[in-house]
Each structure stands twice: as structure tokens, then as C-alpha cells.
Amino acid sequence: MSSNPSINLFTWLTANGIKVSITLEELSIPYQVTEVEISTNAQKEPWFIKINPNGRIPAILDDGQRVFESGAILLYLADKYDSEGKISYQFGTSEYYEQLSWIMFQVGGVGPMQGQANHFRLMAGEYSQYAIDRYMAETRRLYSVLNERLGASPWLAGNKYTIADICNYGWVRYGPIALGIDLDDFPHLKRWHDAIHGRTAVQRGLNVPRVVPDEQLRERYRLMEEKTTALQS
Ligand SMILES: N[C@@H](CCC(=O)N[C@@H](CS)C(=O)NCC(=O)O)C(=O)O
Missing domain, CATH: 1.20.1050.10 (Glutathione S-transferase Yfyf (Class Pi); Chain A, domain 2)
Structure with missing residues (x-):
């Protein structure tokens, strides 16, 4: 791991949500979870729109850095925390x-x-x-x-x-x-x-x-x- 993570994962049990929790688990990155209950539209509340302007889960905050869109989150986690290439290939190959x-x-x-x-x-x-x-x-x-x-x-x-x-x-x-x-x-x-x-x-x-x-x-x-x-x- 290349730096100290302080990740909060905003998620719900869905196809897009599990991609991020699985990636975090595969990389053994410590993280906190905030449940965003999409059946009650919590993902449209102003506090969450500041984290994901698109009002959808998943999203992460990593020491103040927001990342939304599951594909972007996976690439971010690989860039930042998978320098050994456990579950990703090196940029440029x-x-x-x-x-x-x-x-x-x-x-x-x-x-x-x-x-x-x-x-x-x-x-x-x-x-x-x-x-x-x-x-x-x-x-x-x-x-x-x-x-x-x-x-x-x-x-x-x-x-x-x-x-x-x-x-x-x-x-x-x-x-x-x-x-x-x-x-x-x-x-x-x-x-x-x-x-x-x-x-x-x-x-x-x-x-x-x-x-x-x-x-x-x-x-x-x-x-x-x-x-x-x-x-x-
Ligand atoms: N392209 C987005 C899609 C995110 C998405 O559609 N999330 C769904 C759950 S899987 C959601 O938040 N749905 C609630 C809504 O549409 O308001 C991603 O890959 O993260």
C-alpha cells in the first residue's frame, strides 16, 4: 500500500456497490462504510450530492478526495493502493x-x-x-x-x-x-x-x-x- 488510507465508502447492496467493497477487501484496505439507502432516496440528499453530484451510489471519500462512478473508483484504488499489481495491471502496458x-x-x-x-x-x-x-x-x-x-x-x-x-x-x-x-x-x-x-x-x-x-x-x-x-x- 503506497499511502495511509482513510476511506469512507458510501454504498448500498447493489451491483455497482459491491464492486467497490470487493476491491477494498481484495486490497485489504481499511475503510468505513456509510449506508446510503437508495429505496428512501438518501442518494438525492444535499449532503450526498456534494460527494456525488449525480446522486447515485457508490462513492468514496479518501482523506477529503471524493471519487464517484464505480469505474473511476476502481481505477483510483488501483492507482493509489495497488502498486504491487495484486489486482491490476501497470499503467501503459x-x-x-x-x-x-x-x-x-x-x-x-x-x-x-x-x-x-x-x-x-x-x-x-x-x-x-x-x-x-x-x-x-x-x-x-x-x-x-x-x-x-x-x-x-x-x-x-x-x-x-x-x-x-x-x-x-x-x-x-x-x-x-x-x-x-x-x-x-x-x-x-x-x-x-x-x-x-x-x-x-x-x-x-x-x-x-x-x-x-x-x-x-x-x-x-x-x-x-x-x-x-x-x-x-
Ligand atoms: N454509472 C454509475 C451508476 C451508479 C448507479 O446507477 N447506482 C445505482 C445503484 S446500483 C443507484 O444509485 N441508483 C439510485 C438512483 O438511480 O437514484 C456507476 O457505475 O457508479
Whole structure:
């Protein structure tokens, strides 16, 4: 570790939130957690807007330095606290740009598309089969891209598990739980998911800010889907 961290993580138990807690756990960085309960819109309160002007979790404060957007946070943590390259590649190397590409692929692709699939399947105030089909298909297409890559490479950026894997895992974890996606349809992605899921630091990161068993999460999403489906005319 290159300097003394004094990190406060502002988060909630979501696909974007766990990326940061897992990274902090992988790097054994001490941190405090502030729960930002998005179901009560705490992320839109003025105190939090000062930390993330976009009013979304996750965000961190590190000794006064704010960093928001999960991709930026992972890159910041790697730059500042992973000089040994435990879970990141060194700036300027070919693998670094591969790592950066898969991070951008997640924040610009998997996150927004799967987020819309979540919205229309689980949260929308009206039922739209068109929107559900469109975003589910796009999510599955993006999973196929990951699957293809992982058929050719052990990890997304190369031979090492990195923040690019953590970034994408955050969302792939929620595919089966929230959207009923069967990872058996994507065998290389499943192999990769299971390897990441089995890591001790990942298990610790998944319990931030609260422990919620997978069964409880599945049931929560099942009830949400039931409610949205009932709006079908
Ligand atoms: N691009 C952002 C997305 C952040 C995001 O959408 N966070 C969600 C939780 S996963 C959130 O705060 N939602 C509440 C809201 O939209 O107000 C990132 O990668 O950090």
C-alpha cells in the first residue's frame, strides 16, 4: 500500500456497490462504510450530492478526495493502493489497456443495459413487453461477448484476475438472482463467475453494507417481478 488510507465508502447492496467493497477487501484496505439507502432516496440528499453530484451510489471519500462512478473508483484504488499489481495491471502496458477496455465495456454497456432490464422487469410503473425483451436480449448479448472473451482468456484482461473482472462480476452476479438468467447458457462466463464468487475477499465484499442471503435477494426480486407482471393489460 503506497499511502495511509482513510476511506469512507458510501454504498448500498447493489451491483455497482459491491464492486467497490470487493476491491477494498481484495486490497485489504481499511475503510468505513456509510449506508446510503437508495429505496428512501438518501442518494438525492444535499449532503450526498456534494460527494456525488449525480446522486447515485457508490462513492468514496479518501482523506477529503471524493471519487464517484464505480469505474473511476476502481481505477483510483488501483492507482493509489495497488502498486504491487495484486489486482491490476501497470499503467501503459498492453494489459492495462485491455483492463481499461473491459471496465468501460461494463460501465458503458452491461451496467446500463442490465439496469434497464432490471427497471422494466422489476420496477416499472407500467408493463412493457417490448422494453423487457429488448433489454433482456441486449444483456444476454453482452454476456455472450464476455463468454467469448473468457473462452479465449482465463480473465478479462489476460492471465491475471483484475479490477476488470471485479467490475463485470458485480453485474453478472445479479443476472441469475434478479433476472433469472441461467449462467449454464454461458459456460466460460459461469466458470469465471464461480471462480470469483469463491474468493474470500469477494464473499466479504458481498456483505457490505449488510448481509442479505441470496435466497432473500431472489425472493425480493421475484416479488418485484410479480408486481410488475400484474400490470399487464
Ligand atoms: N454509472 C454509475 C451508476 C451508479 C448507479 O446507477 N447506482 C445505482 C445503484 S446500483 C443507484 O444509485 N441508483 C439510485 C438512483 O438511480 O437514484 C456507476 O457505475 O457508479
